[in-house]
Amino acid sequence: MGRRMEYDGDHAAGRLGVPQYAFRWAVRTGAVPAPDAGPETWSRAAVEAMDAEAIRTAMGGGPLSGRQAADRLAEALGTPAPSGATTLVELEKAGLLFSLSADPEQLLFHPGQIATLAARPDPARLLAGAALLGPDQAAARLGVRRTDWDHLNRLDWITPDQEVRVKFGAAQGGTHRIPLYRTDRIDRVPADHPEADWDALRALRKGQRSPLAKLTSGAENRRGSARPHGVPEYPGRRHVMPAAPTA
Numbered sequence: 211m212g213r214r215m216e217y218d219g220d221h222a223a224g225r226l227g228v229p230q231y232a233f234r235w236a237v238r239t240g241a242v243p244a245p246d247a248g249p250e251t252w253s254r255a256a257v258e259a260m261d262a263e264a265i266r267t268a269m270g271g272g273p274l275s276g277r278q279a280a281d282r283l284a285e286a287l288g289t290p291a292p293s294g295a296t297t298l299v300e301l302e303k304a305g306l307l308f309s310l311s312a313d314p315e316q317l318l319f320h321p322g323q324i325a326t327l328a329a330r331p332d333p334a335r336l337l338a339g340a341a342l343l344g345p346d347q348a349a350a351r352l353g354v355r356r357t358d359w360d361h362l363n364r365l366d367w368i369t370p371d372q373e374v375r376v377k378f379g380a381a382q383g384g385t386h387r388i389p390l391y392r393t394d395r396i397d398r399v400p401a402d403h404p405e406a407d408w409d410a411l412r413a414l415r416k417g418q419r420s421p422l423a424k425l426t427s428g429a430e431n432r433r434g435s436a437r438p439h440g441v442p443e444y445p446g447r448r449h450v451m452p453a454a455p456t457a
């Protein structure tokens with residue numbers, strides 16, 4: 211077998227005998243040179259010139275798991291820990307955190323990142339805004355019925371930020387995907403769509419027709435205009451997933 215002439219990050223870490231998370235942190239902080247053989251790829255010469263001890267020093271101690279990171283944030287702020295890893299994923303998507311793991315299901319963070327985030331003037335607001343709610347919780351937060359929330363999704367006034375799989379019993383259809391929404395995006399919907407009468411929506415009772423039902427989204431308008439003249443549209447039934455079981 212010929213000699214490897216190019217290395218991705220994981221192979222470079224193996225060549226140097228350092229943990230993959232430490233190599234990723236070194237790349238992030240500039241402790242190793244930028245890739246010289248393509249996106250996230252280093253030449254053999256570049257890898258051989260890297261200082262393994264400098265990479266270990268840059269990392270310092272071991273990384274924090276997602277749960278440990280959430281607990282440390284909560285301890286620093288004196289607040290309840292963010293539930294699960296979903297909030298940390300949102301903070302990572304916003305560029306406020308950087309996971310040192312290639313596996314999105316196994317988050318790893320440098321302790322310094324958490325300390326830096328906790329030292330910001332607005333970490334509590336950031337955590338609250340990045341918290342994720344299911345459809346029923348989101349509807350309750352806006353003060354509307356779940357049926358009205360479904361219309362908001364149909365109209366593309368809001369879309370899920372993440373999805374999780376929840377296992378139900380066989381009688382409820384087994385595993386379902388539950389959409390999750392950021393609280394800061396939920397809170398912005400009324401301001402983003404003043405065309406809706408939010409006071410009237412919030413005053414609706416069970417069984418009353420939603421004024422949102424007569425509105426169509428841009429995508430629905432495009433589909434409608436593409437139908438042959440005189441051919442009616444018969445929308446299929448929308449499957450509404452059951453609420454996630456509570457602990």
